[in-house]
Amino acid sequence: MSAFVPSVAREDPPTTSCSLDNGITLSASMATTEFHGPSGPLPHVPDDVTLVQFMLDSDHPSRPVKRILQGNPWMIEDATGRQIGYGEVRMRTHGLANAISSRWRIAEDDVVCIFGPNHVDYPIAVWAVHRLGATVTCANPAYTAGELQYQLETTKAKVLIVHGQSYSVAIAAAKAIGLSLDRIVLFDPLENSASSSYKHLTVHELIKEGLERPQSYVERKLKRGEGRTKLAFLSFSSGTTGKPKAVCISHYAPIANVLQMAHLANQQPGPWEIVKYRTGGVAMGVLPFYHIYGLVVIMHFMMFYGASLVVVPRFNLLDFLGSIQRHKIGLLPVVPPMIVLLCKHPAVKNYDLSSVHAIMSGAAPLSPELTNQLAKVLPQACVGQGYGMTETCTTISFPQIEQKICTPGSAGRLVPGVVARVVKPDGSLAGFNEPGHLIVKGPANALRYLNNEEATKETFVDGWVHTGDEVTINETMEVFVVDRIKELIKVKGFQVAPAELEGHVLDHPDVSDVCVVGLPDDYSGELPLAFVTPSVAAAERMKKDPAEAAKIRTSITKHVADAKVNYKHLEGGVEFVEAIPKNPSGKLLRRVLRDRAAELRKQGKLSKPPRSRM
Structure with a gap:
């Protein structure tokens, strides 16, 4: 099994080799400048099918042949134990696609947004949209209305499929962009029907409707190579x-x-x-x-x-x-x-x-x-x-x-x-x-x-x-x-761009400058921590009354929490500094402040000490 192909041609290059536990030897040219994933070559990847056609309609040599013959369920609903097999998955996918097509004429290159936690009909919704040649954009169910609005506007989504727990946020975002409420579909009926004056259709109702109607869409066969450029997800x-x-x-x-x-x-x-x-x-x-x-x-x-x-x-x-x-x-x-x-x-x-x-x-x-x-x-x-x-x-x-x-x-x-x-x-x-x-x-x-x-x-x-x-x-x-290398903070595996938080914190009236860094954390990986230079007025208030500092920290923290998804909150705290260190071109020197955060932590002087989550 070749570990990689040398990218630099060379006669009789020196090599290194080693054996894996399964007895396979990986050998490599020392002259190489590229690393290739072993266990190749990769089998044929079809470029003339959509993802739903690949999953539900076609076979592939790499797919275990017992998959459908054994009849084991594709999904199990955790709370109820309900088992959903291949036949039901395929049927529900068609029913939902048919209803979405006939009701809203969703077709090639339109975008549908799915907004909610995991659900057994989540893959059904994804694949139904793909049956129509449309594109799926999946949104974080913890988003605020402003964050969801940004995603809907960016993608120009025409239908929003929503979980009841995300309903109020979805309604606010939909109204903000002018999306008709009849284009909001619920995964399940709202637990409290009084929470909405509008009767939304559910995925199950649409599936039933779609299965009862004549097929209203024609699923297209992609041309060879088209799968490489046709969008499945945003x-x-x-x-x-x-x-x-x-x-x-x-x-x-x-x-x-x-x-x-x-x-x-x-x-x-x-x-x-x-x-x-x-x-x-x-x-x-x-x-x-x-x-x-x-x-x-x-x-x-x-x-x-x-x-x-x-x-x-x-x-x-x-x-x-x-x-x-x-x-x-x-x-x-x-x-x-x-x-x-x-x-x-x-x-x-x-x-x-x-x-x-x-x-x-x-x-x-x-x-x-x-x-x-x-x-x-x-x-x-x-x-x-x-x-x-x-x-x-x-x-x-x-x-x-x-x-x-x-x-x-x-x-x-x-x-x-x-x-x-x-x-x-x-x-x-x-x-x-x-x-x-x-x-x-x-x-x-x-x-x-x-x-x-x-x-x-x-x-x-x-x-x-x-x-x-x-x-x-x-x-x-x-x-x-x-x-x-990138200036990203990773919180529980989620990416947080410091610049996004900095731009928002700068809108706070008590802030004149800010730099956000990641504070290492055993549980979350990192936590966003904001170093803030207070405005002149805020600095004067803190000078007159030391208790004012805590109030300003709380206000800044709330300013972020009210507008951003939970993993972007300033869980690392807010620290005040006289000036944000920058290089001559004005670039923030984040590493200087990361080192400062580490020293404050070592000395036990962080304004918001790390807390145990056990």
Whole structure:
């Protein structure tokens, strides 16, 4: 199995080699400047089908053949235990597509927004929109009305499918952009019908209506190559600065990523206890489907590969543990904060978690220490992590298939089809174990940012995605994330652009300047902390009355909390400084303030000391 293809031609180049636990030898030319995901070549990726056609209508050599024949459910509703099989998934998808088409004439290249937590009809809604040739944009159910309004305006969404818990926010955003209330569809009836004077249709009612009517749409067969450019999703990512950006993802991209993961899963060696991805098994579906990890890895790959997906609306530890026990869940896709709770919460020992055979972490780095702790808590389980981003349509690296406890600290091994370069600060390309900026090329890369040429030129360069992460890659193609180059804060795996928060904080009347940095946190990864230079008037008030400082901190914190989704709140606190350090060109010197935050924490002088979450 070739680890990579040398990009620099050279006669009889010196080589290095090593053997994996399964006996396969990886060999590599020392002259290379590119790293190629092993286990290739990648099987054919169809570029003439939509994602729904790939999932529901077609077969592929990489798909386990027992998938449909066994009759195991595609989804299980966590609360009720209701099982939904292939036939019902396909039928409901058609019914919803037919009703949306006949009622609102949703068709080619229109956009439909899905706004709510996980639901068994979430994939139905996604695939119904794709049946019509339209595009899906998934919104974070924790958004404020202003944030949802921004996404609806940016994507020009024509229909909004909403969960009842997000209803009031959806109504406010819809009214703000002039979206007719009859274009708001509910996943389920509102629990309190008095909360709305308008009678909205539900997904179930639309499905019933669509199944009773003659077909009103003609599903188009894509031309060869069209799947590479036809949009499937407009998924939002923070990029590097400012407001979130809509990432243009083609149908080809998630199909390719699913096949990259499936091709790797098909090469899993024995023994059975280290086989992570099992056709006919049961997987946890609690990570949010709107997020690229939940959307591609969980909602598409897991079901493609034959797992029954237990759909859980949102994470709560005790409910999560109860779901594992009740449904005998074997595969847990999680994020590091969930692993912290599994390792440290006293309630864990009260549940039977013996069914768990594999845990896959993603969205944020998992430390070696936490990996080893988890291995002790669940000794029967494989533990590993993957790495990816919205701009690469998820997976760049995946847990090592031949290891039970994957190399601690590793973000997994490059998946087949991915080519990586590690660029040093001087622009030269790094070799093995040398740090630098990770840029990647692969079949799943997104196309661009929507209507943002400047940001597109920064991230998407000649087919390569600039990840903004500093990494090293070793001789076995394992990726180790060293640091973040982009000025992003990662809170529980979610991206937070400091510039977005800074722009909002500057609107506060007591603020003359601000710089937001990430404060390291064991549970959340990082927490946004704002260094603020108070206005002249605010400084005078604090000078006259020291108690005024606490009031201003509270006011600034509330100013952000009232307008931003919860993971963007200033949980790291607000610290006052006389001036924000900047270089001669005016660029904020964030590292200076990160170091200052670390020193304040060390001395116990933070205005908002970190608190335990146990």
